[in-house]
Amino acid sequence: MVTVPSRNVAICLFVILLCFASVPLFGDKYFVKLALRAIIFSIFAMSLDLLIGYTGLVSFGHAAFFGLGAYIVHLVSPVDESLNLFICLSLTLGLTAVAASIIGAFSVRTKGVYFIMVTLAFAQMMFYFFFNWPGAGGSDGAFIFFKPALKFGDLTVIDLDDGHTLYFFSLFAWVACYILLIFVLRSPFGQVIQGIKINEHRMQGLGYDTYLYKLVSFVIAGTIAGFAGFLFACIDGFVSPGLLGWRESGIAMVMVILGGQGTLFGALLGSVGFHGMEEIFREPAITGVIAEHWQILMGIFVICVVLFLKNGLSALITRFDSKAGEDV
Amino acid sequence: MDASFLLIQTLNGIQYGLLLFLIASGLTIVFGIMGVINLAHGSFYMIGAYLALSLSTLTGNFFVAILMGTLSMAIIGLALEWLFISHLYKRDHLQQVLLTFGLILIFNEVQSIVWGNDPHGVEIPQFLSGSIPLTDTLSYPVYRIFVSAVCLLLAGLMYLIIQRTRLGQQIRAGSTDQEMVENLGINLRLLYAIVFSTGVTLAGLAGMIAAPIESVYPGIGEQVLIISFVVVVIGGIGSIKGAFVGAIAIGIADVYGQVFFPDLASVAVYAVMAFVLLWRPSGLFGRSL
Numbered sequence: 052m053v054t055v056p057s058r059n060v061a062i063c064l065f066v067i068l069l070c071f072a073s074v075p076l077f078g079d080k081y082f083v084k085l086a087l088r089a090i091i092f093s094i095f096a097m098s099l100d101l102l103i104g105y106t107g108l109v110s111f112g113h114a115a116f117f118g119l120g121a122y123i124v125h126l127v128s129p130v131d132e133s134l135n136l137f138i139c140l141s142l143t144l145g146l147t148a149v150a151a152s153i154i155g156a157f158s159v160r161t162k163g164v165y166f167i168m169v170t171l172a173f174a175q176m177m178f179y180f181f182f183n184w185p186g187a188g189g190s191d192g193a194f195i196f197f198k199p200a201l202k203f204g205d206l207t208v209i210d211l212d213d214g215h216t217l218y219f220f221s222l223f224a225w226v227a228c229y230i231l232l233i234f235v236l237r238s239p240f241g242q243v244i245q246g247i248k249i250n251e252h253r254m255q256g257l258g259y260d261t262y263l264y265k266l267v268s269f270v271i272a273g274t275i276a277g278f279a280g281f282l283f284a285c286i287d288g289f290v291s292p293g294l295l296g297w298r299e300s301g302i303a304m305v306m307v308i309l310g311g312q313g314t315l316f317g318a319l320l321g322s323v324g325f326h327g328m329e330e331i332f333r334e335p336a337i338t339g340v341i342a343e344h345w346q347i348l349m350g351i352f353v354i355c356v357v358l359f360l361k362n363g364l365s366a367l368i369t370r371f372d373s374k375a376g377e378d379v
Numbered sequence: 380m381d382a383s384f385l386l387i388q389t390l391n392g393i394q395y396g397l398l399l400f401l402i403a404s405g406l407t408i409v410f411g412i413m414g415v416i417n418l419a420h421g422s423f424y425m426i427g428a429y430l431a432l433s434l435s436t437l438t439g440n441f442f443v444a445i446l447m448g449t450l451s452m453a454i455i456g457l458a459l460e461w462l463f464i465s466h467l468y469k470r471d472h473l474q475q476v477l478l479t480f481g482l483i484l485i486f487n488e489v490q491s492i493v494w495g496n497d498p499h500g501v502e503i504p505q506f507l508s509g510s511i512p513l514t515d516t517l518s519y520p521v522y523r524i525f526v527s528a529v530c531l532l533l534a535g536l537m538y539l540i541i542q543r544t545r546l547g548q549q550i551r552a553g554s555t556d557q558e559m560v561e562n563l564g565i566n567l568r569l570l571y572a573i574v575f576s577t578g579v580t581l582a583g584l585a586g587m588i589a590a591p592i593e594s595v596y597p598g599i600g601e602q603v604l605i606i607s608f609v610v611v612v613i614g615g616i617g618s619i620k621g622a623f624v625g626a627i628a629i630g631i632a633d634v635y636g637q638v639f640f641p642d643l644a645s646v647a648v649y650a651v652m653a654f655v656l657l658w659r660p661s662g663l664f665g666r667s668l
Contacts, residue, residue, distance in 0.1 A: 109473050157653050160660045164416050164472050164616060168608040169656065172649055175605045179645035297605070301480040308477055344492055350484030357478045358466060 056233070056316065063368050064316055067323075071222055075215050083218060084286065085326060090221045091282045093322035094228050096306035097315055098275035101232060103304070104313030105241070106268040107248030108159070111167045111300050112174030115154065116147050116273040118295030119177065120280025122187055123147070125195050125290045133197035136209055140199070143281045144274050150177075151273025152266065159265045171297055182292040192291030195284055211285045221282050225319070228275055232315055235271065244268045309356050311363025320364040328352055383513045388638050389631065394523050396630020397530035401585035402603055403610040403622040404537065405578025411554045411617025413571050415467050418479035419459075421604025422486040423579045427452060427586025428595045429494050432501050441504040441591075448587050449580055456579030460572045468571070483601075490597060498596035526588050533581070534623065541619065550574060554617055606633075609648055613655045615665025624663060 056064065074086045095117050102108040123143045128134050158169045182190050198217075200210040211217045235241050243264050246254045254261050284290050293299070302325065310321025331337055332345035332352075341348060406420045427448060434444035463482065467475045503522045510518040541547035549570055552560045561567050586599075593599065610629050614621025629648055636647030655663065 103473065109476070111476060157656055160656060161612075162660075164410065165612060165661060167416060167472060167476060168612050169652070172605060172609050172612065172652055176646055176649040183642075183645055297601070301477070304473070304477055305480070308473070312473075344488045346484045347488040350481040350488070353481030353484065354463070354478055357474050357481065 057369065059368055059371050060316060060365075064319075067319060068222070068226070072219075075218055080214070083214065085330065087214075087218050087221055087286060088283075089322045089326045090218075090225050090319075091279050091286070092303070092306065092326070093319040094221075094225055094282070095276050095279035096303045096310070096318035096322055097225075097228060097232065098272040098279065099303045100307045100310075100312060100315055100318050101235075101268060101272045101275075103307055104315075104317075105236060105248060106244045106265060107251075108265060108269065109167050110158075110170040110269075110272075111297065111304065112154075112158075112170035112172070113272070113276055113303055114297070114299035115170075115174035115177045115295050116151055116276035117280040117283070117299060117303075118181070118290075118292070119150055120147050120277030121284035121290045121294050122181060122280075123277070124199065124281055124284040125193050126187060128195050128197060128199065130196055133200040133202075133210070133212070136199040136201040136211070140278075140281060143277055147277025147280075148270055148274045151270045151277075155266045155269035155273065159262060159269055171300070174295060174297060174300060178292055178295040178297075181295060188290070190292060192289060192293075195288040195290070198285045198288055212288075217282070217285050224278065224282060228278070229315060232275075236315075240264065240267070305353050305356065309360070309363055311365030311369075314363070314365040314369070317363050317365035324364060383517050387513065387517060387519055388634055390519060390527075391523070392631035392634035393627060394527045394530075394630070395634060396627035397527050397534070398585050398589055399603075399606060399610055399630055400534060400623050400626035401530055402582045403607040403614070403626050404534075404619055405581040406607050407611045407614065407617055407619060407622045408550070408554075409575055409578045410611070412550060412574050413464075413468060415464060415575075416472055416475050416479070417464070417578075418476060418604065419482040419486065420578070420582055420607065421600035421602075422483055423452065423455075423582035423600070424586040424589075424603045425490060425597075425600030426455070426486065427583030428501075428590040428593075428599060429490060429586075430583065431587035431590040432494070432499050432595050435501060441502075445584070445587050449584055452580045452583030453576050455583075456576030457572055459579065460575040464575055465568070465571070486600075487597065496597050498594045500594050501590040503591045522591060526592065529588055530585075533584075537619065546573070606648065609652045611662075613652055613662055615662030618662070618664035621662055621664030 071086060071090065075083050078086065095113075099110065099113045102110050102113070120143050123146050124139060127139055127142050154170075154173045158166055158173060161169050181187050187193055198211040200212065201208040202210075209216055209220065211220060236245070243254065243259055246257075246259075247261050247264060251261050254264075280294065283294070306318060306321035306325050308321070309324050310317030310319065329345070329349065332348040333342055335342040338345065338348060402420065402424055405423075406417060409415055409417050409420075430448040430451060431441075431444055434447050435441050438444050438447070459482075463478060467478060507522045507525050508520075510520040511524075512518040539547075541550060549560065549565050552563075552565075553567065553570055553574075557567065560570075606629065610622060610625040612625075613628065614623070614625030628651065632651050633644070633648050636644040640647065659665075
């Protein structure tokens with residue numbers, strides 16, 4: 052496990068982020084939106100990596116917080132004007148944190164395969180809740196007419212309705228989340244959760260209340276996923292129950308594995324890789340008649356990743372790291 | 380709200396619970412013995428339902444369709460075990476979850492290519508289509524009784540096989556200590572193939588006999604999968620007895636929830652699960668972890 056990005060990783064990250072930053076300068080509208088989705092899903096997958104790759108909690112219901120974050124933006128935004136960005140963001144983060152602590156309090160009691168099933172079941176519960184609740188648009192989903200913005204009188208500082216503003220805001224958010232998680236993992240707390248992943252009994256023997264540490268990790272991950280959901284809701288200004296579904300949770304897991312678990316930055320590689328493959332599979336010029344049923348190719352791709360790509364794409368970068376520079 | 384209405388709802392709950400048991404029992408033995416968590420289990424239910432649809436229109440006889448369907452499900456199970464699942468035995472849960480997630484994506488698209496996305500209905504066979512009058516206004520359909528009877532029969536058969544036969548002995552031993560079983564000269568790979576194929580067949584059979592009650596549409600498998608997970612978690616993973624108790628409890632909770640609290644029905648089942656987990660984190664009959 053690498054908690055300090057090595058020099059190679061730092062260089063690669065810098066190059067990738069530079070590429071992302073230049074996309075709005077050259078790319079057309081469709082491509083910018085695609086890159087934006089990749090960034091936001093990468094934040095989502097990165098939060099899941101904190102659970103899977105560092106705490107050893109394989110959550111299969113992480114989309115519950117992603118979708119909840121998106122729905123909160125819809126629920127708190129007034130229909131006739133945009134809400135203050137800071138108020139909207141703090142409400143989103145606060146409420147997803149509360150939801151994550153409630154769901155976490157139940158699910159973290161369980162271990163292993165029980166944890167997988169219980170997180171999945173709770174996420175489905177949230178899915179059906181929003182699916183059946185007419186107040187939030189029910190199964191049709193709902194629109195956010197005015198996206199959050201930061202205004203002082205007539206002066207608009209940040210307006211997420213603007214595509215480029217949202218793009219750079221999300222890119223900045225990615226860097227912020229990455230740095231935050233690096234600090235979390237380097238802190239004593241981060242050392243304890245990594246110890247729990249390797250040997251929970253020993254950590255208990257050392258006197259740590261592992262339940263509490265796992266719960267806090269779950270809440271941090273859930274809150275960051277909620278943040279990703281907040282950004283996602285701002286892309287099209289549309290939310291639907293599908294965002295909380297198990298398919299989204301599965302996709303986030305695929306991204307973590309594709310990028311390499313326990314690396315954090317792997318989530319970015321995984322997300323870019325996943326979105327890239329999705330675009331290729333859906334392109335009739337490349338896949339022909341199967342393009343309409345591209346999910347078949349995606350399924351085969353997922354199976355191949357699991358069977359053949361053991362350490363994920365990030366291993367392509369970290370294999371060149373010198374052993375001395377590695378922080379284990 | 381009188382007694383016969385309550386009786387009908389209870390019968391519905393038990394019938395739904397028994398159907399869930401058929402699905403969940405496969406899920407729980409596959410995990411208990413092979414240590415594989417199989418997300419694609421719901422897809423087998425879906426495939427079963429669609430097979431019942433196609434085969435009963437093809438042959439014109441529902442029972443011939445079920446017989447042919449059961450046979451095909453067993454073969455599908457063996458093929459999948461050989462192609463995919465056998466690579467997962469030594470892998471961790473995360474990889475199992477992802478590989479079977481990939482399988483779901485494939486199955487769902489295959490379903491939409493072969494059968495399209497419209498919902499279909501399957502007709503109830505003539506002599507089971509009647510209903511038994513309970514009062515002047517209320518009656519209970521014969522087909523639902525038939526479904527319950529089939530499920531009970533299979534549950535009994537499963538109990539006998541597991542408790543009384545040599546194969547059952549090996550299955551029970553396999554769930555306790557795999558290495559020891561292998562050392563005793565039992566072909567574990569063959570045992571796994573049989574167990575997995577049985578699980579697939581049971582889920583497919585559940586889909587086939589449920590097809591006339593519920594309409595057949597894309598996504599039926601996913602709903603059933605999640606509920607089966609709840610059942611397995613409540614009963615304790617690997618415990619068939621637990622799956623039975625859990626399935627009946629969830630069946631009744633779901634039906635009562637829909638009757639008495641229609642707004643909260645979809646949440647009722649998960650509330651039961653949360654309560655059980657608070658009380659016993661590894662399920663009612665599960666080994667403590």
